Amino acid sequence: MSEEQPSAKKAKLEAKYELLYWPGMPGRGEFVRLALEAAGLPYKDTTNEEKDGITKLFAVIRDTDINDPPTLCPPILRVSTADASPLLICQTPNILLYLGDREGLAPGSTDKYLVHQHALTALDLTNEAHNTHHPIDVALFYEDQKPEAARAAAVFRAQRIPKFFGYFDRVLRHNKRVTPGAAEKPWGYVVGDKLTYADTTVWQMVDGVAFAFPERVQALRDGGGYADLFAFYDGLKSEAWLAEYLGSERRQKYSHGIFRHYEELDGKE
Amino acid sequence: MSEEQPSAKKAKLEAKYELLYWPGMPGRGEFVRLALEAAGLPYKDTTNEEKDGITKLFAVIRDTDINDPPTLCPPILRVSTADASPLLICQTPNILLYLGDREGLAPGSTDKYLVHQHALTALDLTNEAHNTHHPIDVALFYEDQKPEAARAAAVFRAQRIPKFFGYFDRVLRHNKRVTPGAAEKPWGYVVGDKLTYADTTVWQMVDGVAFAFPERVQALRDGGGYADLFAFYDGLKSEAWLAEYLGSERRQKYSHGIFRHYEELDGKE
Known part of the structure; x- marks a missing residue:
């Protein structure tokens, strides 16, 4: 499907990491993809790369067999290990924790x-x-839940986005303050002075919210607040590895996943 | 407030761990309390033990100062360290991870x-x-959201409780299968053959759901399903440390927290 170089293809064949997630959307799988991309690791995105990849996902999340470790839902990271049985890791933050520890x-x-x-x-x-x-x-x-969604989205726009964006803006300012040399740079990472999965996760969250609620996020930008958060968002986006990834076919387009754009749910306020 | 022995009081004064959480309810703080109790660690539950403890919580979650690490919401675990500045750990699963690693x-x-x-x-x-x-x-x-709550609760009762209870039932059966000697025991832990914070967390989740939806959970029990999950729930409850804790004043009564009982939201199906 992708038009990668033979060397990249070979790396994928030998990839230690396989992501099992719903095809055709960033979704929760995107937090895992971004961590793998940030670490420069080859990985197999099975449902997007193989024609019948979805059957491999369903084989893992079936809910009747207890011979294999039960899994509730994707994303699932399958890790090849030295011995015969690969490791199955579920729960987005848990997969990130694992990659954080090892990579x-x-x-x-x-x-x-x-x-x-x-x-x-x-x-x-x-x-x-x-x-x-x-x-x-x-x-x-x-x-089937449009009136309720309209109420919930209004609260999300007016209260929840500012609360969380404001929090991460303070986190970034605090980290600038306690990290030597950070104050002189145009933008800084979320923790310390090295890229971590906190950066990739906060970045994807902002990107997803901006996709789903473009008017609202633009209004917050235009209001001049959250300067450190938007500087971080723009800065990370311009890093070579992320720019390359976002321009590649490995990055899925937003569709019917977590982050969805419904015009009627968006608004300036 | 509590009528503990002087030795227990002394241990609390020297406690390395301080929990900062809303007073008068189990809430998310309960997952932290249970982990600390399971590890047999003394801890200070500030807002429940001190008359003006809530001011200490508010001092930590204020959202204007970036001199200290920003915190979004409780529960927060304050850990005394050898040097001057204590460690503040937020996010329930993250606090559990920390205690899991160290205790x-x-x-x-x-x-x-x-x-x-x-x-x-x-x-x-x-x-x-x-x-x-x-x-x-x-x-x-x-x-202010009663009709929506009634719809959401009906879905939770009919679909979500069975989905998650069924999952944990399979997890317990799988663990019994792969853990040597576990099959002969009347009930088993969630992972391996030792108590972990997975046990305390799954236990509290079942306990909270059973408090909020007693009719529904009783109907599931009476139906005869989820046998491994209920055996685990009853078995852990009878362990000496948990029985002692549940009978103590350290255990808060359910009230207006995450787990609430509204008769109109409960039902057999």
């Missing part, structure tokens, strides 16, 4: 808990973004 | 990610339980 995406000091904390908080707002179009029932369509 | 509540092997995964999943259903009485706006009263 240099988190510090070894107690700051690793700060990284996890910020990722969890960004994922909380992500869940709330999902709740704006599915406030009543995750199994029903948006069209 | 013997998680294995050192890759099973530690399984422990975290199961705790995160139990906390997901906990969040969904909150959503049943606050589907539209966390800042409004339940009374």
